[in-house]
Amino acid sequence: MSKKPSMEEIVSLAKRRGFIYPGSDIYGGLSGTYDFGPLGVALKQNVKNLWWRMFVSDREDMYGIDAAILMNPKAWEASGHVAGFSDPMVECTNCKARLRADHVEDKNVCPSCGKKGTLGEARQFNMMFSTQVGASEDASARTYLRPETAGGMFVNFKNVIDSFHPKLPFGLAQVGKAFRNEIAPRDFVFRAREFEQMEVEYFVHPERWEAAFEEWHGIMHAFAKAVGIRKEEIHDLEVAPEDRAHYSKRTIDFEFDYPFGRKELWGLAYRTDFDLSAHEATSGVELKYLDEEAKEKVTPHVIEPSLGVERTILAILLSAYDEDELGGEARSVLRLPAVIAPYEVAVFPLLKNKPELVAKAREVFRTLKVAGIRAIFDDNGNIGKRYRRQDEIGTPACVTIDFDTLGEKPELLDTVTLRNRDTGDQQRVNIADLVTALRS
Ligand code: ATP
Numbered sequence: 334m335s336k337k338p339s340m341e342e343i344v345s346l347a348k349r350r351g352f353i354y355p356g357s358d359i360y361g362g363l364s365g366t367y368d369f370g371p372l373g374v375a376l377k378q379n380v381k382n383l384w385w386r387m388f389v390s391d392r393e394d395m396y397g398i399d400a401a402i403l404m405n406p407k408a409w410e411a412s413g414h415v416a417g418f419s420d421p422m423v424e425c426t427n428c429k430a431r432l433r434a435d436h437v438e439d440k441n442v443c444p445s446c447g448k449k450g451t452l453g454e455a456r457q458f459n460m461m462f463s464t465q466v467g468a469s470e471d472a473s474a475r476t477y478l479r480p481e482t483a484g485g486m487f488v489n490f491k492n493v494i495d496s497f498h499p500k501l502p503f504g505l506a507q508v509g510k511a512f513r514n515e516i517a518p519r520d521f522v523f524r525a526r527e528f529e530q531m532e533v534e535y536f537v538h539p540e541r542w543e544a545a546f547e548e549w550h551g552i553m554h555a556f557a558k559a560v561g562i563r564k565e566e567i568h569d570l571e572v573a574p575e576d577r578a579h580y581s582k583r584t585i586d587f588e589f590d591y592p593f594g595r596k597e598l599w600g601l602a603y604r605t606d607f608d609l610s611a612h613e614a615t616s617g618v619e620l621k622y623l624d625e626e627a628k629e630k631v632t633p634h635v636i637e638p639s640l641g642v643e644r645t646i647l648a649i650l651l652s653a654y655d656e657d658e659l660g661g662e663a664r665s666v667l668r669l670p671a672v673i674a675p676y677e678v679a680v681f682p683l684l685k686n687k688p689e690l691v692a693k694a695r696e697v698f699r700t701l702k703v704a705g706i707r708a709i710f711d712d713n714g715n716i717g718k719r720y721r722r723q724d725e726i727g728t729p730a731c732v733t734i735d736f737d738t739l740g741e742k743p744e745l746l747d748t749v750t751l752r753n754r755d756t757g758d759q760q761r762v763n764i765a766d767l768v769t770a771l772r773s
Contacts, residue, residue, distance in 0.1 A: 413611070676708060
């Protein structure tokens with residue numbers, strides 16, 4: 334059983350080891366923005382690659398796209414975002430804090446300054462960032478940074494049908510940035526103003542949406558398992574009709590037990606034909622599917638698994654965090670699955686100042702890299718320190734090249750020590766068998 338970390342422990346480890354930094358750090362930050370450091374980028378890339386494999390490339394009915402972040406503003410009018418993508422906001426007349434009305438427990442007391450009776454009436458605040466396209470500054474040039482990636486897929490529905498003639502059901506998938514001018518960004522990367530989404534819009538015959546909903550529900554749980562999010566920390570919440578988004582007829586929120594409470598990690602929504610019908614009505618372009626066999630035209634219905642990248646990374650770090658003792662010293666360790674860990678293996682020469690050890694370790698390191706293994710070379714400090722460093726960033730295996738590798742004991746020539754992060758077990762492995770041992 335792993336230790337449940339506090340947010341402070343995760344935020345501090347993320348910064349110290351180069352996973353996630355506050356955005357614009359040297360200028361005192363910019364609220365709701367974060368910068369991913371070298372290890373964060375590697376982790377994020379591996380998570381996105383695994384998602385792409387499980388949701389797109391392992392299937393025959395999925396088509397990837399990468400749509401522009403800036404879209405014709407009519408698309409956001411059609412989708413209902415211009416009119417309705419808002420949260421209720423209250424302002425304190427004393428300290429001027431702007432707060433999410435539904436996050437304020439006692440409407441009589443400002444949670445920011447503690448004064449009574451200073452909170453005004455709630456009003457709707459649209460969370461889309463608007464911007465100007467081109468040099469003109471009149472209203473016709475205004476558009477928005479997309480608040481979700483979904484829109485880019487609906488406007489490409491017809492393009493993909495015309496290019497590929499897919500059979501229903503089929504889906505489009507996209508990974509990319511989304512922007513929301515959150516009233517109160519908080520809880521580290523959980524609620525940011527700029528983040529990434531991994532989304533699928535899966536088009537089905539209107540009468541067959543339920544089976545597709547169940548299928549994607551299963552895939553999302555399989556993905557949670559694959560990235561190491563612990564089963565007991567993830568919960569399905571059947572969202573009540575009055576709490577669902579305007580377009581949805583069924584939604585399951587995947588909730589996670591964060592240190593600040595049980596909150597949404599991902600969403601799975603049945604969006605009916607809301608989007609295709611709305612874009613058809615607004616654009617004047619027919620967005621239907623012609624079933625050649627049944628000779629019928631239908632507006633497909635949509636199942637949407639929507640996963641935030643940053644919330645996934647946060648849940649992964651929280652689930653993977655552990656503390657134990659190594660040689661009498663406490664250490665923190667990330668028990669990341671090898672498939673998403675920034676590095677799969679670290680390679681060490683036993684001693685830094687013995688050229689023959691270093692040369693052999695470099696040779697092993699290169700062999701692993703050529704085999705496509707994510708390896709890091711480390712010769713800094715003693716072996717115990719190097720183990721601790723790798724444990725803390727989640728590297729599942731370490732390989733040490735010592736004098737026996739060079740043949741000091743002839744029977745051990747060309748063997749190395751392979752050490753397991755989670756068990757601490759060390760075994761002697763032939764260099765020729767290393768790739769297989771690491772991938773097994
Ligand atoms: P919440 O209710 O927490 O604001 P939401 O229901 O508005 O979230 P969706 O519109 O369903 O979120 O967005 C899909 C996914 O995008 C979410 O499940 C989450 O993983 C991610 N996401 C949404 N807003 C943010 C944000 N401000 N920061 C980071 N990730 C986000």
